[in-house]
Amino acid sequence: MNRLFFGDNLDVLRERIHPESVDLIYLDPPFNSNASYNVLFREDDGALPEAQAEAFRDTWHWGEHAAAAYDDVMRSSGDVALALKGMKAWIGQNAMMAYLAMMAARLLELRDVLKPTGSLYLHCDPKASHYLKILLDAVFGHENFRNEVIWKRTGSHNSARRYGPVHDVLLFYGKSEQAIWNPQMQAYDENYKKKFGKIDERTGEAFQDVALTGPGTRTGPSGQVWRGFDPTAQGRHWQPASYLYTKYEKITGKRLSDFDFLDRLDELDRTGLLYFPRNGGFVRYKQFLSDAPGVPLRDVWTDIDAINSQAQERLGYPTQKPVTLLERIIATSSNHGDVVLDPFCGCGTTIEAAERLGRQWIGIDVTHYAVTLIESRIKANHPDTKYEIHGRPVDLASARDLARRDKHQFQWWAAWRVGAQTYREEKKGADRGIDGNILYKNGPFGDGRIIISVKGGENVGVQMVRDLRGVIEREDAEMGILICLAEPTQPMLREAADAGFVAKSAHGRMPRLQITTVEEMLNGHSPKLPPLPVPGKKLTPTRRRKDSDQLELLLPFAGEKIVPSKGVVVDPRFVSLSG
Incomplete structure (x- = not known):
């Protein structure tokens, strides 16, 4: 598996x-x-x-x-x-x-x-x-x-x-x-292919001529004179390459090894596999480019x-x-x-x-x-x-364990779990209260933005909600979601309720600030959200963000390339992965 x-x-x-x-x-x-x-x-x-x-x-x-x-x-x-x-x-x-x-x-x-x-x-x-x-x-x-x-x-x-x-x-x-x-x-490169510069008169195929002999003399048949060519005089012996045995069988349907040694040279000549230099040089054999599989990978x-x-x-x-x-x-x-x-x-x-x-x-x-x-x-x-x-948290205990081991990975996981499309990646410096973002279409009011803040500690308080309200106002965002590992206090819930509803909403009454716990998310209870875009669709900006260090990324068309701003990671659900 x-x-x-x-x-x-x-x-x-x-x-x-x-x-x-x-x-x-x-x-x-x-x-x-x-x-x-x-x-x-x-x-x-x-x-x-x-x-x-x-x-x-x-x-x-x-x-x-x-x-x-x-x-x-x-x-x-x-x-x-x-x-x-x-x-x-x-x-x-x-x-x-x-x-x-x-x-x-x-x-x-x-x-x-x-x-x-x-x-x-x-x-x-x-x-x-x-x-x-x-x-x-x-x-x-x-x-x-x-x-x-x-x-x-x-x-x-x-x-x-x-x-x-x-x-x-x-x-x-x-x-x-x-x-x-x-x-x-590995395929031959273009410079190497230039070696196949000769054309066979019978087939019209490109070939290069290669030595038909190997180094060293022999006393047996491979050292004998053939048609006036004496390999021994050159300190060499006849050594047809394995390529010739395969090529000969492909052309004739016969096995070259069935013939006596010097007769093999006759057969190679008869089938047009030998090359006789016009300047009278030593006989060589033809290696055709169409048969060349390339060179072994180096x-x-x-x-x-x-x-x-x-x-x-x-x-x-x-x-x-x-x-x-x-x-x-x-x-x-x-x-x-x-x-x-x-x-x-x-x-x-x-x-x-x-x-x-x-x-x-x-x-x-x-x-x-x-x-x-x-x-x-x-x-x-x-x-x-x-x-x-x-390794993903599947219950409250494993979520607490992740928060203890790595608070940043916990924040990324929690933001992803609630539906974030982008995350703050920078570890150093302040995250300005933003651990993730959800973008959505808000009908005639343009593009909506939901800011996510994650708290992985066991101690939570009303100031966290007030801070998120401040971030929503600073960023001119429509909504905010506070995700807590611990249970929120009553003052926190009252403060969230006091934030009221989204002023301009194409999706009915939407709470401007919601609090949800990790346990609720794991049990399938999600915050109230507007319909989210289908991955691959694009949101068009209706205004410039006041904070240049924050989100400027938009959901791309399928196949569109995007370059994230520094410190922002784009959720792959909204990136084309074709090819």
């Missing part, structure tokens, strides 16, 4: 994924690639926020979580502990070390859930790839290293006082020698472009990778029906590629926004796909 988990991948890997149950792992762990080395290696006293991997933030700091991950690895002993301990002694306690400690703990768990025939691809930035390779050598054994794949992700990237960085690194490991391997072919990939601003598959997710990149990896290192795992699945490109190629999949992400985005992507592109979502 396909599964999508909302939560910390370390916990999910330890508690929810069975050992040796996964065939292929791809991970693109968040990393602050834009940070300078001075920042990454600065000693950290732990005063900064804990290591975190948010949907649009990939910074790491040494703190309690990083220290706990380091301690977990030390307790595991073995080569990984030795490698990590040596790095800490050299690097110190800083952002880079926090990242490596968190990764080491997860790589150990990923190794355990991988089948003996499985493989792992770690997608990383050159700033950290060499450190991660040391960890991977320790986790999987240096003998199981397969490739460092270079993916040229951009055509130009100017950089002062150094060569422009244009590539990412994919570190590819098998768990054992039995790791699945399906060779992939470890430098330049034929897959990064997602640009006009790409159809673009979802506005900053670390989104092209689906063709994941399809290549999945096709190479797994078979139909195998299980593919992405523990940092972000916008779900791995899941999309796995679904297209007939694989089962497991996705894990720590942000609720990513989970909603993936869910919408699956529904849009693969509506018949069966899958389960784990």
